[in-house]
Amino acid sequence: MTSITTRRAIKEYFLSTELKGCSTELENVYAQPSHGDGVFVVITGSFTMPNTVKRRFTQSFFLAPQETGGYFVLNDVLSYIRTEPEMPSFKERMGAQQRFHQGDNEDNTVQNGSGDDTSGEMGDGQLCVICLKDRRNAAFVPCGHLVCCCNCAKKVELKDEPLCPVCRQDIQYVLRVYES
Numbered sequence: 499m500t501s502i503t504t505r506r507a508i509k510e511y512f513l514s515t516e517l518k519g520c521s522t523e524l525e526n527v528y529a530q531p532s533h534g535d536g537v538f539v540v541i542t543g544s545f546t547m548p549n550t551v552k553r554r555f556t557q558s559f560f561l562a563p564q565e566t567g568g569y570f571v572l573n574d575v576l577s578y579i580r581t582e583p584e585m586p587s588f589k590e591r592m593g594a595q596q597r598f599h600q601g602d603n604e605d606n607t608v609q610n611g612s613g614d615d616t617s618g619e620m621g622d623g624q625l626c627v628i629c630l631k632d633r634r635n636a637a638f639v640p641c642g643h644l645v646c647c648c649n650c651a652k653k654v655e656l657k658d659e660p661l662c663p664v665c666r667q668d669i670q671y672v673l674r675v676y677e678s
Contacts (some may be wrong), residue, residue, distance in 0.1 A: 520545045535620055537561040539556065539613040542579075626650050627663060635675050641667045 524543040541557045557576045574645040580605035626632050628650035636651030637644045643664045646654065651672045654660055660669040 517532065520547045522546075535563045536572070571615050628654075635677075637673045637675050638662045638667075638669045639671050639673060641669075648672075648674055 504653045522543060522545055524541060526540075528540045528543075529539050537560070539559050539561060540631070542555070544552050546552050555576060555578050557574070559574040560572045561604045562572040564570055568659065589635045604672040624633055628636055629647060632647035632649065634644050634646060636646045636648045637650070638646075638654075640661045643662050643663075645664055655669060655672050661667065662669055
């Protein structure tokens with residue numbers, strides 16, 4: 499955390515950082531009366547950097563009243579908001595789930611050993627990390643790990659808190675992967 503106390507120092511600090519030359523877009527500004535006739539302010543928005551990278555941020559600060567009138571910034575916290583990949587719509591997720599579960603009949607041939615996906619015909623790198631017998635053919639979204647067969651992926655997906663067995667990230671849904 500950096501502490502800066504004068505207007506000049508604040509300006510010099512911001513001009514020396516990656517924010518130099520960026521444009522700012524404010525989305526929301528909230529203000530609320532607070533302790534000792536002060537005002538608590540929260541701002542959300544984004545900085546667009548000269549290289550066109552957009553970074554979302556939130557800024558909170560407390561405006562304390564001055565004896566001579568007006569306010570000064572007593573505390574100020576600026577933090578970047580980590581952006582998550584855009585989540586597919588409910589309709590897209592449901593379509594992916596239906597396509598995934600339609601693969602049930604195809605998976606039965608693998609389970610019964612009558613398909614060409616038996617473990618004797620493929621390397622260990624292609625085996626499901628859970629059952630170690632069927633081919634990996636289900637990818638977890640959003641992390642994208644392709645580490646399970648469809649049957650094991652369905653079991654993982656049905657848990658109370660479905661997590662990828664590799665990275666432990668929350669699973670939004672599962673996609674069946676077809677090799678060409």
